Amino acid sequence: MAGIGIKDVAARAGVSVATVSRVLNAHASVSPAARERVLAAVDALGYRPNTLARSLRTDRTRTLGLVISDVLNPYFTALARSVEEEARALGYSIIFGNADERPELQDHHIRTLLDRRIDGLLVSPADGGSPLVLDAARAGTPTVFVDRWIPGVDVPVVRSDGRAAVRDLVAHLHGLGHRRLAIIAGPAATTTGSERVAAFREALAAYGLALPDAYIGQGDFQAASGRRATERFLALSEPPEVVFAADNLMALGALDAIRARGLRVPHDIALAAFDDIPWFVHTDPPVTAIAQPTDDLGRAAVRALTDLIEGRTPQSVTLPARLVVRGSCGEHLTTDTTRRSDA
Amino acid sequence: MAGIGIKDVAARAGVSVATVSRVLNAHASVSPAARERVLAAVDALGYRPNTLARSLRTDRTRTLGLVISDVLNPYFTALARSVEEEARALGYSIIFGNADERPELQDHHIRTLLDRRIDGLLVSPADGGSPLVLDAARAGTPTVFVDRWIPGVDVPVVRSDGRAAVRDLVAHLHGLGHRRLAIIAGPAATTTGSERVAAFREALAAYGLALPDAYIGQGDFQAASGRRATERFLALSEPPEVVFAADNLMALGALDAIRARGLRVPHDIALAAFDDIPWFVHTDPPVTAIAQPTDDLGRAAVRALTDLIEGRTPQSVTLPARLVVRGSCGEHLTTDTTRRSDA
DNA sequence: CCTCCTCGTGGAATCGATTACACGAGGGAT
DNA sequence: ATCCCTCGTGTAATCGATTCCACGAGGAGG
Numbered sequence: 001m002a003g004i005g006i007k008d009v010a011a012r013a014g015v016s017v018a019t020v021s022r023v024l025n026a027h028a029s030v031s032p033a034a035r036e037r038v039l040a041a042v043d044a045l046g047y048r049p050n051t052l053a054r055s056l057r058t059d060r061t062r063t064l065g066l067v068i069s070d071v072l073n074p075y076f077t078a079l080a081r082s083v084e085e086e087a088r089a090l091g092y093s094i095i096f097g098n099a100d101e102r103p104e105l106q107d108h109h110i111r112t113l114l115d116r117r118i119d120g121l122l123v124s125p126a127d128g129g130s131p132l133v134l135d136a137a138r139a140g141t142p143t144v145f146v147d148r149w150i151p152g153v154d155v156p157v158v159r160s161d162g163r164a165a166v167r168d169l170v171a172h173l174h175g176l177g178h179r180r181l182a183i184i185a186g187p188a189a190t191t192t193g194s195e196r197v198a199a200f201r202e203a204l205a206a207y208g209l210a211l212p213d214a215y216i217g218q219g220d221f222q223a224a225s226g227r228r229a230t231e232r233f234l235a236l237s238e239p240p241e242v243v244f245a246a247d248n249l250m251a252l253g254a255l256d257a258i259r260a261r262g263l264r265v266p267h268d269i270a271l272a273a274f275d276d277i278p279w280f281v282h283t284d285p286p287v288t289a290i291a292q293p294t295d296d297l298g299r300a301a302v303r304a305l306t307d308l309i310e311g312r313t314p315q316s317v318t319l320p321a322r323l324v325v326r327g328s329c330g331e332h333l334t335t336d337t338t339r340r341s342d343a
Numbered sequence: 344m345a346g347i348g349i350k351d352v353a354a355r356a357g358v359s360v361a362t363v364s365r366v367l368n369a370h371a372s373v374s375p376a377a378r379e380r381v382l383a384a385v386d387a388l389g390y391r392p393n394t395l396a397r398s399l400r401t402d403r404t405r406t407l408g409l410v411i412s413d414v415l416n417p418y419f420t421a422l423a424r425s426v427e428e429e430a431r432a433l434g435y436s437i438i439f440g441n442a443d444e445r446p447e448l449q450d451h452h453i454r455t456l457l458d459r460r461i462d463g464l465l466v467s468p469a470d471g472g473s474p475l476v477l478d479a480a481r482a483g484t485p486t487v488f489v490d491r492w493i494p495g496v497d498v499p500v501v502r503s504d505g506r507a508a509v510r511d512l513v514a515h516l517h518g519l520g521h522r523r524l525a526i527i528a529g530p531a532a533t534t535t536g537s538e539r540v541a542a543f544r545e546a547l548a549a550y551g552l553a554l555p556d557a558y559i560g561q562g563d564f565q566a567a568s569g570r571r572a573t574e575r576f577l578a579l580s581e582p583p584e585v586v587f588a589a590d591n592l593m594a595l596g597a598l599d600a601i602r603a604r605g606l607r608v609p610h611d612i613a614l615a616a617f618d619d620i621p622w623f624v625h626t627d628p629p630v631t632a633i634a635q636p637t638d639d640l641g642r643a644a645v646r647a648l649t650d651l652i653e654g655r656t657p658q659s660v661t662l663p664a665r666l667v668v669r670g671s672c673g674e675h676l677t678t679d680t681t682r683r684s685d686a
Numbered sequence: 687c688c689t690c691c692t693c694g695t696g697g698a699a700t701c702g703a704t705t706a707c708a709c710g711a712g713g714g715a716t
Numbered sequence: 717a718t719c720c721c722t723c724g725t726g727t728a729a730t731c732g733a734t735t736c737c738a739c740g741a742g743g744a745g746g
Contacts (some may be wrong), residue, residue: 005732030689048457051459086729279595362724365704392703
């Protein structure tokens with residue numbers, strides 16, 4: 001029923017299937033007359049090649065898999081969007097998998113992506129040691145890490161370096177008089193989870209400030225964990241003056257917790273976040289954040305992956321993040337650097 | 344190289360490929376001994392069936408296509424997440440396409456989804472008359488509309504009805520003394536674009552209020568259009584007292600415009616939005632919004648589609664939306680009905 | 687005029703699964 | 717003992733493309 005095949009086209013055009021295939025793939029030589037008739041037949045029948053059959057034969061799907069950590073996180077959806085856009089421009093399709101920050105769900109998606117014989121894999125690993133990711137990379141599936149990576153795996157990495165921006169942030173906070181600074185970290189098993197803490201600690205050290213364990217909240221990059229960590233901070237006998245959330249969702253959770261406690265930002269406690277999102281302009285108060293060049297990251301990741309697939313030598317890329325000061329840490333000293341929401 | 348096939352498994356297990364296939368598909372009768380050896384071989388070789396070949400033969404991919412209007416819109420990502428979750432529970436995979444509210448991009452994705460021979464299509468059409476969607480539905484691809492639909496096409500629709508909630512909203516606004524109410528509409532070509540205006544107009548009529556053309560802003564469900572429409576409202580000689588944005592992104596744009604103008608919500612102008620998102624709790628001020636039961640919509644849509652695919656009779660579903668009052672329209676009278684961000 | 691190449695073309699193998707059909711062995715009924 | 721079913725299994729066709737190889741026609745060069 002729903003089956004117009006290459007044979008039907010061949011019959012209508014009065015040629016063999018080989019010739020039809022050659023026309024469709026701009027292969028070898030085909031006479032203008034035959035090409036004409038084939039194209040006419042394709043058109044008349046509304047023929048579309050069966051990509052399953054094609055891929056089975058050629059062992060290429062022109063499809064990339066992208067496993068993102070959390071679709072509900074605006075940072076990752078922005079990343080996904082730019083990845084898809086660049087891939088489309090390069091003639092590839094993207095199949096997404098949403099790991100929801102759960103390693104087993106990540107593995108599920110990687111498994112089904114590999115089963116679909118994608119040409120390459122783009123991952124921001126939800127944990128440090130997923131055996132499947134490692135297997136995939138070792139087994140020869142072209143793989144690129146984006147945002148997060150797994151140390152010791154020889155795979156290109158596209159990410160942004162937030163250290164300078166974190167230093168700027170700490171300078172800003174110190175300048176406002178804050179001395180007791182806390183962080184809500186991501187999972188230690190993720191690079192972004194541990195690196196941001198390290199960067200924060202280093203930056204504090206430059207001002208002779210320590211980062212006591214009680215001021216390190218353990219989160220999982222999701223809102224609920226940000227709320228829990230913040231509640232714990234607020235219950236301390238000496239609560240921090242500033243909470244720095246390692247991603248935007250945990251910052252949301254922190255706001256929830258602060259609000260539930262009846263406190264005000266920044267008067268009672270200051271807040272800053274990693275990852276900038278359009279809503280931060282309009283929160284109460286506007287949130288000071290570290291912005292990543294999301295679109296560039298997505299583009300670079302796709303380019304690295306297609307380079308790998310097509311036999312060129314891929315480049316790891318590290319782009320700088322930058323601090324965007326708003327009002328959530330106190331007195332707003334600089335000129336307004338807020339972003340428009342469609343920036 | 345990267346090719347462990349069913350033949351290899353058969354050879355190692357000392358059986359034919361037919362037997363291997365039967366074991367893997369829990370088909371007909373296989374002796375326990377043979378089954379045992381096959382499973383052992385599968386395990387030892389780390390064999391994974393080639394889904395391309397399988398689908399080519401069986402003409403089923405156990406994959407559904409979901410074309411959403413905009414990945415950057417939290418409403419749609421929440422929908423996508425629940426769709427994927429339910430599909431996974433039912434043994435299906437999802438391939439997403441992001442239309443970015445652009446009909447031609449929507450068609451591109453529908454095209455590639457059909458080329459991939461998905462078993463069914465879930466669409467929230469970006470415009471009213473995409474020929475491809477119609478073709479797909481008519482050509483026999485099981486199709487379900489979600490959120491938005493195209494009138495006159497005989498396809499199940501899963502959506503929510505906001506009329507009651509809009510009436511509640513208008514009652515709330517009227518009760519606060521507002522009389523000049525404006526709306527930022529979505530594209531007229533989308534059902535959600537026109538219906539929300541109609542519901543708003545009806546509700547106003549119940550209070551003897553009119554909806555002049557000048558108070559209908561034409562948006563496209565994206566932030567920039569919300570900003571433009573709001574700027575136009577503010578430039579009127581008699582600006583509205585309330586702006587009701589037909590989706591959350593246009594509400595974001597409206598906030599941008601209001602803020603740029605140096606005005607305050609709700610003191611200078613009130614704001615309400617269709618679609619509730621976690622950030623609305625923390626904006627300045629918290630935004631009164633109409634919440635859709637996103638998770639239920641996603642689940643119902645997948646069930647309707649799989650019913651269609653598997654030969655059961657699918658059900659169209661309409662679920663009610665509900666008003667969530669916060670502070671953005673003025674004096675906060677009711678008890679706090681804000682949502683926690685992980686609700 | 688004969689040979690040789692090139693060009694356009696078609697036949698058929700192939701990718702890796704599923705599945706209709708055939709077949710032999712074994713058990714129960716008569 | 718004979719017949720017939722059932723059960724487990726293998727052989728081979730098939731899905732819809734791509735692509736190697738062979739082949740005939742026609743032009744160029746000797």
